[in-house]
Amino acid sequence: MPRWEPDALGRLQDAALTLFARQGYAGTTTAEIAAQAGLSERTFFNHFANKHDVLFGRTSEAFLQAVTQGVHDAPDDATPLDAVVHGLRAAADVLEGHQPAAARRRQIIEATPELREREEGKSARLVDSVAVALQDRGAAPDQAFLTARAGVVVQQTADAWWTRPGNAEPLRDLVVAALDALRGVVGP
Amino acid sequence: MPRWEPDALGRLQDAALTLFARQGYAGTTTAEIAAQAGLSERTFFNHFANKHDVLFGRTSEAFLQAVTQGVHDAPDDATPLDAVVHGLRAAADVLEGHQPAAARRRQIIEATPELREREEGKSARLVDSVAVALQDRGAAPDQAFLTARAGVVVQQTADAWWTRPGNAEPLRDLVVAALDALRGVVGP
Numbered sequence: 001m002p003r004w005e006p007d008a009l010g011r012l013q014d015a016a017l018t019l020f021a022r023q024g025y026a027g028t029t030t031a032e033i034a035a036q037a038g039l040s041e042r043t044f045f046n047h048f049a050n051k052h053d054v055l056f057g058r059t060s061e062a063f064l065q066a067v068t069q070g071v072h073d074a075p076d077d078a079t080p081l082d083a084v085v086h087g088l089r090a091a092a093d094v095l096e097g098h099q100p101a102a103a104r105r106r107q108i109i110e111a112t113p114e115l116r117e118r119e120e121g122k123s124a125r126l127v128d129s130v131a132v133a134l135q136d137r138g139a140a141p142d143q144a145f146l147t148a149r150a151g152v153v154v155q156q157t158a159d160a161w162w163t164r165p166g167n168a169e170p171l172r173d174l175v176v177a178a179l180d181a182l183r184g185v186v187g188p
Numbered sequence: 189m190p191r192w193e194p195d196a197l198g199r200l201q202d203a204a205l206t207l208f209a210r211q212g213y214a215g216t217t218t219a220e221i222a223a224q225a226g227l228s229e230r231t232f233f234n235h236f237a238n239k240h241d242v243l244f245g246r247t248s249e250a251f252l253q254a255v256t257q258g259v260h261d262a263p264d265d266a267t268p269l270d271a272v273v274h275g276l277r278a279a280a281d282v283l284e285g286h287q288p289a290a291a292r293r294r295q296i297i298e299a300t301p302e303l304r305e306r307e308e309g310k311s312a313r314l315v316d317s318v319a320v321a322l323q324d325r326g327a328a329p330d331q332a333f334l335t336a337r338a339g340v341v342v343q344q345t346a347d348a349w350w351t352r353p354g355n356a357e358p359l360r361d362l363v364v365a366a367l368d369a370l371r372g373v374v375g376p
Contacts, residue, residue: 081373113312121309124301146345146366147373153337160333178334185269185335186374 009047011037016054017104025051025112055105056118059098064126066091067155071133080139084130084151085179088158092171099162099171106163123152154178197235199225204242205292213239213300243293244306247286252314254279255343259321268327272318272339273367276346280359287350287359294351311340342366 015036019028030051034041048054070087078086095102109115130148135141157178162171203224207216218239222229236242258275266274283290297303318336323329345366350359
């Protein structure tokens with residue numbers, strides 16, 4: 001049985017973000033993260049499979065499921081894109097308390113090309129899950145994939161704005177602002 | 189000096205696609221690819237850094253540069269999205285002769301979640317390069333990134349249609365069709 005450590009998860013995340021920012025992602029070991037958090041490396045591995053998992057683990061998974069569920073739960077008469085936006089807004093609530101950590105995480109990812117590719121790669125699963133949910137709602141496959149991709153652009157844009165230094169707007173509202181901006185860019 | 193082998197590059201690519209399709213990407217070694225092509229493993233490494241490079245190497249790089257150059261070369265009065273589409277259509281000509289190989293490549297990528305993520309991750313560089321080119325044309329950073337992301341959706345959609353079994357339409361035309369479809373999905 002692992003020893004219970006108060007908020008070990010939060011302390012490890014905070015320690016990892018501190019060290020990644022200070023000495024780079026590649027230059028940080030799991031042993032250093034554990035030491036910075038005042039915990040054992042064993043405790044680290046009770047919570048994360050590796051240091052990659054600190055940045056791309058559980059929150060991503062919960063977010064993906066919340067989006068997909070939100071697409072399913074959208075009103076029957078919603079257009080496919082509106083159903084995706086419904087899902088993104090529902091999922092925004094999952095993230096809302098995590099803005100400070102998300103902003104720190106983004107700075108690390110933007111500074112590291114390898115992590116940028118991983119972050120972008122994650123969207124493959126979001127596109128696939130949303131496309132399946134849209135097909136369950138009756139969309140044709142081509143329309144479902146294109147709408148899912150457009151929805152991911154909305155999400156990526158809203159997320160970039162939300163994690164910007166000094167931002168105070170909730171992610172839920174920024175999703176709608178990003179949709180409007182996409183409409184402006186794509187034009188008639 | 190490496191011995192000159194007639195069309196070693198093409199033979200290695202063909203051998204790799206054959207083996208990836210037959211026995212999976214993970215289950216194929218560079219030695220097997222070289223043997224299937226009737227070449228030495230040393231010749232393989234004269235052309236590719238590793239087996240990943242067969243799928244994600246030189247064509248991707250040439251495509252990226254052609255898109256960026258095409259954005260720069262778009263008419264001065266083109267909107268940002270039209271400039272991106274100009275770049276995508278110019279870059280389509282780089283790929284046009286490679287449709288059969290691209291179709292085989294896509295089947296392998298779609299069958300392998302790890303490769304799907306890599307493929308999606310590649311778009312990080314395309315987004316960044318196109319966003320820089322748009323800012324050189326005078327777009328504000330937010331608009332540049334959003335437009336670049338919308339352009340990547342157009343490109344991914346056109347590419348999916350182009351590599352579909354039985355497709356006979358040129359990629360250049362499918363870029364325009366994908367833009368129209370995106371406009372339909374995003375709506376007014």
